[in-house]
Amino acid sequence: MFANTRSSDRRPSSHLPSLPIDKPTHASRRSKGKVKDKAQHAVILDKTTSDKLYKDVQSYRLVTVAVLVDRLKINGSLARKCLADLEEKGIIKPIVQHSKMKIYTRAVGGSD
Template sequence: MPPKVQQKSKEQKMAAAMAGGKGKKKKWSKGKSRDKVDNKVLFSKEQFDRFHAEVPKMKLITVSAVVEKLKLNGGLARRALRDLEAEGKIKPVLISRSQRIYTRNVAEGDDE
């Protein structure tokens, strides 16, 4: 048979609470949470046309700019930008492991 657990009286509980040490636990804040965005992983016909119309006219073209503007997934934006580069509609400025920066192709007829 397990030993009996001695119950504390009300006075003993009050005395323990007044002694300090075991007050209320600190409530940690949950922090700020961002809303999860639902970006597309495939082009629709309208998005594809909008991509080919708007992106070659942008002065600074990055993956994050395309993701924000067209609500696309990052992988889809990277792939589409590589296709635009292969077609000659945009030209690379900086290509590194982590970031690709493109600009519009001014030789195509976009004179400033």
């Protein structure tokens, strides 16, 4: 007796919107971003790069590993070795000696 009254009070199931079958669902479209080319830096100091190093570094006001990597197209470990060699020869002098970043400038005049 109660079952008949409850079933007649219910709404028909057709009020729910049906999903269209013929339309494909759209996946999230993310941009893949820009792809940077892999840099091909030298790992060995050849004659031309060595000449450019000793000639041009004397004119740089700020000398860091990143400056040498960018301008001479050498890798970071080679740039660190070059900085140590230039400091030993007295071409550059240190400004900041931090464990993560060493900053040098050109050595002008006599030694301090």
